[in-house]
Amino acid sequence: MVDLMRATPPIVMGVLNVTPDSFSDGGLYDDLDAAVRHGAELRLQGAHLVDVGGESTRPGAARVDADTEIKRVVPVIAALTAAGVPASVDTTRAAVAAAAIEAGAAVVNDVSGGLADPAMRRVVAAAGCPYVVMHWRGHSADMQSLAAYDDVVAQVRDELSRRVDEALAAGIAADQIIVDPGLGFAKTAAHNWALTRHLDELIALGFPVLFAASRKSYLGLLLDGRPAPDRDAATTATSVLAVAAGAWGVRVHDVRSTVDALAVWRATGSPRLRYEG
Template sequence: MGILSHGVAGSGIRLAGGSLGFGMVEVIVRDGEGGIRRAAGPVGEVADLPALADWLDALSKPRAPFAGLALDRPAIMGIVNVTPDSFSDGGDFLDHDKAIAQGTALLEAGADILDVGGESTRPGADPVAAEEEIRRVAPVVRHFAERGAVVSIDTRHAAVMAGALEAGAAIINDVTALTGDADSLGVAVQSKAPVVLMHMRGEPRTMQTAPDYVDAPTDVYAYLAGRVAACLAAGVAPGNLCVDPGIGFGKTVEHNLAVLRHTAMYHGMGVPVLIGLSRKRFIASLSRGEEPKDRMAGSLAGALASFDQGAQIVRVHDVAETFQARAIWLALHKA
């Protein structure tokens, strides 16, 4: 069972304690046979159902700071790919000096978080040995951590998580939601580091091979809710969790759109929501087939739509442009 909130800024109950409000909800019921039923109604009517009280509380309660960052406005996570084969900028920043220059530019442009990754997870990408991944990312992470930046490590390998945390990373960002490596959950528990849990169907080499869902938004929700529960049971603090529905990871264009239309639903887990759609292939599929670096306008449109549904963090390549778009959005919403 899930809840999708609807509403107008400043009205009704506040969504995740932020500047957006909702006065209507959609109750989504999944039966044991894989069927989906949806029914909408005013919040007051739904609140009379005791089984939904916890959902409404999770949808509306303010989010605590994540990795020390207040979430009273959407945070911008800037991408630093220290890789030769990432889909958008593969090879541009493989050299450590170039990666550091790029990260510096992103911070100056307004990034709140730097997301440093040493392994491409684009569709069809081959895995990278942990030792090589650490060699790529550790100097970059250390450079920015020593200068007070909030750095996340984008990895699915426990050894890389541990090495990056030792170098000063503040956040673990795992496309496998801590399932890709048997030791990852232990690293998260021991380190007490905040974690972004992302949904991915399959693994990078095969994830875009005929992905199929009963209902993409609620299938993704069920998976992420299960991962949140597993992390809490293992000892991860609730304030150290964030969820990412994984746009483009084992999803068709229609799956991506359905998930994005239901972004507000993911607040039902009571943790921050991160959306990463920057320069993704589905943007070009809906437009004119543009190359990754020519997908900025679509990326901004998606980021603003995510803000409209309360997303607390957006992961982007184009930080300066996202910063400007966010400034206008904040002014219009008086956030």
């Protein structure tokens, strides 16, 4: 199992969607061989781990059942693990997380922060693996109707803090928790930019922060409607800014550009990351 929590940040998580309908790359890697090849390539490009998801969480996406999700992700995770590629599972379901961990997943990335399936926290606590707790207010079908905040930074921080407390109460170790502000999940473009500007307030919670802006629609809006695959340069810029602000890691589709940009950032002799572990 990859010792992600002791690796030197910034951590780069490569995205591998094994779905037919994800917003950026749906259908490209829903074949086992294609998925494993792409996951291995992401690792060669510098990803610390490959995040495998079997259910689209784009706004408006329909849900699939747990059996379908398991059939999509488990063979890929098992094959990547056998090939020496560290993998995480992107899921909101405890049953999927348990099956993925059994197949070799080193991390559970739960976009619901434990809200979608209360059994998730027990599965993660029993496994003793790192757990990404994302800010979330509802499933994809209606999440954008929940994008109402008086102060998005303060409310996301406070809601994330409650999710962390629930994880701790369930027995998940504090040193295994990572938080994610959930850009694009029940948030407008303005909300996403505010959270990016004030990332230090989330870092102040005292947990590693994962920043996941990759190819999201608010970048497309900034770029006059540019389609998802053409948002990688903007993604890389947000990733470097987040790391410079103290983010522990970034989740991206285009690993190579991100790794290269972070190498440039390091070469400037930039200040140390604020996160001290």
